[in-house]
Amino acid sequence: MSIISRLTQKHLWSNKRRTWVTIIGVILCTAMICAVSTLIGSFRNYLMECDKYSSGAYHVSFSAMPYEKVPQLQANAEVSSVGTSYAMGVCNNIKTENPEKPYIYVMALDEAAEALLPVHLVEGRLPQTPNEIALPQHLITNGGVSVSVGQTITLSLGQRTLDGEPLSANMRYVEGESIASPVNKTYTVVGVIERMGTESYNSASYIGITALNSAALAQDTPVNAYLSLAHPSNAYHLIPGLAQSLGITEEHTNYNAGLLAYYGSFASNDTDLTFTSLAVIVIALIMLGSVSVIYNAFAISATERKAQFGLLASVGATQKQIRKSVWLEGLTVGAIGIPLGIGLGIGGIGITLKLVQSLLLDLFNTPGQLALTLHVSPTLTLLAAVIAAVTIALSVYLPAKRASKTSPIEAIRTTQDIKSAGRVHANRLTQRVFGFEANLALKQMQRNRKRYRTTIFSLFISLVMFLSFSSFVDYMNVAANMQLQTADYDYIISSNGTERSAQALLEVYDDVQSNAYLDSAVLRATDGFSFKLDEALFTPQTLSLFRENQYIGYDSELGCEVWYMSLYALPDAEYDALLAGQGLSSPDRSGLVLVSPFEFRDEEGKMHQFNGVNPSALPRPLTLFSWNEIHTVENGEDVYTADGYVSADVNVIGALQTLPSAVFPSSTSISALCSESEYRSLCQSLKSEPLPFSLYLTANDTEAFDAWMAEHPVLGKERSGLNVYSLAAMVAENERVLFIISIFCYGFITLMMLISVTSVLNTISTNMQLRKKEFAMLQSVGMTKRAMGRMLRFESFFYGVKALLYALPVSIGISYLMYCLFAQSFSFPFTLPWMQYLGAVLGVFLLIFATMWYATRKMRKQSIVETIRQDSI
Incomplete structure (x- = not known):
């Protein structure tokens, strides 16, 4: 070991406190x-596994591909494995209780396809021969079919057709379709599987699987191929050329886009660039904060050792050796x-994930037995080490360069730290207000700007990080609460639009009328149409506000100004009671009633609440418009063709001055109510399909009502066709989201604060140590300990004020930028987390004063003469 290396290690050992503070940094x-x-x-690994569980582990699939192409895929070096499936057909001889899903669709899979597709056993085993089958669990729970492992069933398999044209096995049920060319096939049920993620929710079929007999397939048999790629990140560049070489068209190529995204593969280069840019920005911010901390430590060390470097240079040490000393440190x-x-x-994240795992599993509706566990990637760990090493290298470079270029005489005299060129002017106001000691402190900071600026920068970084993230968490809370604040119900029970589910909803409506756990239950069907603007119906304020914000606009095709109407349909009896309560009448239940109360939030976040309908203009006719599309089935798929606008006239018979239950004021449209019979008549005139009713419930005991629903003969059945939306569950989910975000945000803030506090402690305490001679000289010319205390307290106060003057405007600016991003989706006034700002102001002064007190406490008992004579080490 060279003498330079030994001296460096001795220096580190002699300054154990500063060395350990640097190591902690x-x-x-x-x-x-x-x-x-x-x-x-x-998170990437967890979400990737969830995606594989739900949609499969394949990266790309080719549909309707000739079987003879499979060996070419298997021989391709870019393809790691190929799974093959063949459609055996659909059957309807097994009757289900769900009229929207009358079929069982049988897919034959080879072993590779079973591994690549989302096939998950519930009971039994997977098929091993073409005479065995595994049926989905929801065929039993949703379809009401009684089937068990070991049972033998015969399926009549054929092709779905409509008017002689084939239909896709996975599309919705179409009235009038039939099964063509059915062939009986007997299977032994060997297993029950979960519903496959490849089965669409509106599919008319339950998917069952059997083993593929590849030897029985002809070369031109159309099959589906599922590919696992050796390099998934290149999928969107590789697959077009591969498909073209096999003669496969783009419409028969399907990318597993969700899974590919976790490999960094995106269909859009812009998306890829966005994610890359975000990653670079995050790493750059971390490195900036880290460099600012570690650089301070090495800069202070180099300053502290200047006299030593000068002595070494005077006895022959080269610039390279001096640089090596700093690099060795x-x-x-x-x-x-x-x-x-x-x-x-790694340990901190592992503990954090363990603590929040149950919340995350509930939040993401984790499938199966998957759990969010710590995943340590060797590549990412090595990358973190490299980034940390680069950060240290950047921090060491400048101090090493400066140390090697200092001349021996200047280094030994240590004159470069204090700038004496030019006169440092006294501030009379400072001296008059704070005294002579304050003026002396200002002069010292002006002559030694490097140490002063280092301290200010450390405080600045701490404050900006803490206040910016505090604003972010605050805005997240505001945005989440805004989503819930207008709801006056706890549950929505909706039907899927079928006659069976509509009947089930009415049964539930009758049952909840006398439920002790509910305060109210109302039925509503919510639809929307454009209408020709009649200025006489609305107040000037309403027209002005909605025109300025372009919610009222001119339609060149219709040749008039149009606006949008949210139309709420009520059961006829409830509509009659509503009219009677308002002193209105409509014997045949025709016409509409407008809702006069409006809520409008302008660009500044100010809420405008007003009644916007002119009651003196009523009753009055109104023209509604609907955009019509013609539905056909082509090549087994649904096709919708534009047919232009359809109009219908309706009479506005009155206006409500208060909001009925489950009717909400809109910031973009007008709300109106009508009877169910009038709504169906309007839909018929406008060639529009009526939307199903939903049941809005307000509960006084949500836990008890949840238990009641679980035991209800209709709501407790999966095949009822009803969907229950719980606002209480959504509130709990939002609280979990905010809690998790807060944990990680404040964890990040805490780390940044610890780093910054370490830097401040190191900077201030080391500066105090380097100024021992200065303090001793001041004491030798008569400065008392009380006066010195006043000088240091002023320095502390000045550091805090200066840091706040820089940090507060920057933090407010960053907070405003974040507010602007949130304001694109949520309208709320710009605010700041004032309690956090107050805590930051008090905290920064407490930190500086405490550090100054700790650093100077040990100097009080030191001899003035001995301190002047000795070096800083």
């Missing part, structure tokens, strides 16, 4: 980088700090 910086990369890796600190930081980062 490196540990925290590395831990933050490693924690971020490990967190991203863990960085290497030693990094060799200790980086491994410990990696361990701390």
Whole structure:
């Protein structure tokens, strides 16, 4: 070991406190980088496994491909595995209780396809021969079919057709379709599987699987091929050329886009660029904060050792050797700090994920037995270590360069730290208000700007990070609460639009009328139409506001100004009671009633609440418009063709001055109510399909009502065709989201705060140590300890004020930028988290005063003469 290396190690050992503070800074910086990369890796792995579970582990699939092409795919070096499936057909000889799903669709899979598709056993085993079958669990729970493992069934398999044209096996049920060329096939049920993610929710078929007999397939038999790629990130570049070489068209090529996204493969280069840019920005911010901390430590160390470097240079040490000394210091600190930081980062994220795992599993509706576990990627861990090493290298470079270029005489005299060129002017106002000691402190900071600026920058970074993330969490809370604040119900029970589900909804409506756990239950069907604007119907304020914000506009095709109407249909009896309560009447239940109350939030976030309908203009006719489309089935798929606008006239008989239950004021449209019979008549005139009714419930005991629904003969059945939406569950989910976001945001803030606090402690305490001679000289010329205390307190106050002057405007600016991003989707006034701002102001002064007190406490008992005579080490 060279003399330079031994001197460097001796210097580190002699300054144990500063060395360990620097190592702690490196540990925290590395831990933050490693924690971020490990967190991203863990979430990426978890979401990837969830996607594989739900949609399959294949990356690309080719449909209707000749079987003879499969060997070519298997021989391709870019394809790691190929799974094959063949459509055996659909049957309807097994009767189900769900009229929208009358079929069983049988797919034959080879072993590779079973591994690549989302096939998950519930009971039994998977088919091993073409005479065995595994049926989906929801055929039993949703379809009401009684089937068990070991049972033998015969299926009459054929092709779905409509008017002689084939239909896709996975499309919705179409009235009038039939099964062509059925062939009986007997299977032994060997297993029950979960519903496959490849089965669409409006499909008319339940998907069952059997084993593929590849030997029985002709070369031109159309099959589906599922590909697992050796390099998934290149999927969108590789597959077009591969498909073209096999003669497969783009419409028969399907990308598993959700899974490919986790490999960094996107269909759009813009999306790829966006994600890459975000990753670069995050890493750059971390490195910026880290460099600012670690650089301070090495800059202080180099300043502290200038006299030593000068002595070494005077006896023949080269610039290279002096640079090597500083680099060796960085290497030693990094060799200790980086491994410990990696361990701390991985361990911290592991503990955090363990604590929030149950919340995350509920939040993401985790399928099967999957769990969010710590996933340590060697690549990401190595990347974190490299980034930390680069950060240390950047921090060491400038101090090493400056140390090697200092001349021996200047270094030994240590004159470069204090700038004496030019006169430093006294501030009379400062001296008059704070005294002579304050003026002396200002002069010292002006002559030694490097140390002063280093301290200010450390405080600045701490404040900006804390206040910006505090604003982010605050805006998240506001946005989440805004989504819920207008709802005056706890549950919505909706039907899927079928006659069976509509009847089930009415049964539930009758049953809840006397339910002790509910306060109200109302039926509503919500639709929307455009209408020709009649200015006489609305107040000037209403017309002005909605025209300015372009919700009322001119339609060139219709040749008039149009606006949008949210139309609420009520059961006829409820509509009659509503009219009677308002002093209105409509014997034949025709016409509409407008809702006069409006809520409108302008661009500044100000809420305008007013009645916008002119009651003196009523009753009055109104023209409604609907955009019509013609539905046909082509090549087994639904096709919709534009047919232009259809109009219908309706009479507006009155206006409501208060909001009825389950009717909400809109910031973009007018709301109106009508009877169910009038709504169906309007839909017929407008050639529009009536939308199904939904049941809105307000509960006084949500837990008890949840238990009641679970035991209800209709709501408790999966095949009822009803969907229950719980606002209480959504509130709980939003709270979980906010809690998890807060944990990670404040965890990130805490790490940044620890790093910044370490930097501030290191900077201030080391500066105090380097100023021992200065303090001793001041005491030798008569400055009392009380006067020195006043000087240091002013310095602390000045550091805090200066840091706040820079940090507060920047933090407010960043907070406003974040507010603007939130304001694109949520309208609320710009606010700041004032309690956090107050805490930051008090915290920064407390930190500085405490550090100053701690650093000067040990100097009080030191001899003035001995302190002047000795070096800072």
